[in-house]
Amino acid sequence: MMTTALEKSFISLKRHIGEYLPQLESAIVAIKQLESTDPNSEEFSQALANLHVAATILEPYSEGIVEAINQFTDDRPD
Secondary structure (H helix, E strand, O other), X not given: OOOHHHHHHHHHHHHHHHHHHXXXXXXXXXXXXXXXXXXXXXHHXXXXXXXXXXXXXXXXXXXXXXXXXXXXXXXXXX
């Protein structure tokens, strides 16, 4: 059975993953579009803009998920 601190940190980790994943998926879609689109096209420019937005949004989410991972790791028994 998990301890209360470990349970709370695991719930936090799952919440952070749930928030992170959709943003990460948006970034992956944009990257795939960039890889398969003519760099001189409007589609490429839009994909680049989408990747910029996704990366900007992911930055604080990444910090949060790293903190959640660290907390979960710290709360795990040795």
